[in-house]
Amino acid sequence: SIGTNGVSDTSKVVTQSLSVSLTLPLFDQNQGNIAIEQATRESLSVEYQARLDAAYGATARLISEIRLSEQQYRANLQSAVKLREAATAIQKAYAEKNVDVRTYYDITLSLLARELAIAKLEQAIREQRVKLQTLIGSALPERYAYQISGPT
Numbered sequence: 432s433i434g435t436n437g438v439s440d441t442s443k444v445v446t447q448s449l450s451v452s453l454t455l456p457l458f459d460q461n462q463g464n465i466a467i468e469q470a471t472r473e474s475l476s477v478e479y480q481a482r483l484d485a486a487y488g489a490t491a492r493l494i495s496e497i498r499l500s501e502q503q504y505r506a507n508l509q510s511a512v513k514l515r516e517a518a519t520a521i522q523k524a525y526a527e528k529n530v531d532v533r534t535y536y537d538i539t540l541s542l543l544a545r546e547l548a549i550a551k552l553e554q555a556i557r558e559q560r561v562k563l564q565t566l567i568g569s570a571l572p573e574r575y576a577y578q579i580s581g582p583t
Contacts (some may be wrong), residue, residue: 486566493563497556504552507545514542 432453439445503524521538524530 489566490563493559493566497559497563500552500556500559504549504556507549507552511542511545511549512536514545518542 434450434452435447436450437445437447521535523529525532525535545547
């Protein structure tokens with residue numbers, strides 16, 4: 432630190448002085464502050480690595496959930512195609528009075544339930560993709576155009 436002093440007495444003698452003070456860590460060599468800084472850096476490094484590991488784990492989990500949902504989606508699409516064909520055939524048979532109303536309604540309701548399941552899977556896949564995009568901070572390419580008619 433640098434400073435100045437000025438004094439005067441009753442006989443109009445004025446004295447001014449300059450003072451310089453220098454503190455050297457000769458005895459403790461500032462080891463306390465150095466230790467605090469090192470501990471802080473190590474703590475931050477451990478916390479960063481833990482958060483990074485958690486993000487990698489969450490990313491892997493979301494990717495596996497998306498893959499599973501997409502497999503279920505494809506399986507439901509295939510069964511919906513078969514149910515749609517059956518519903519068309521049953522509707523024709525019902526119109527010709529070859530099938531009772533109960534069978535017609537059962538097939539129609541099965542098709543509607545399958546299409547509802549497909550819509551729910553589409554929503555789940557999109558929500559999972561948004562979670563993954565948020566987690567990794569990037570846009571993902573669209574793999575499928577989700578629609579009841581099937582992937583394009």
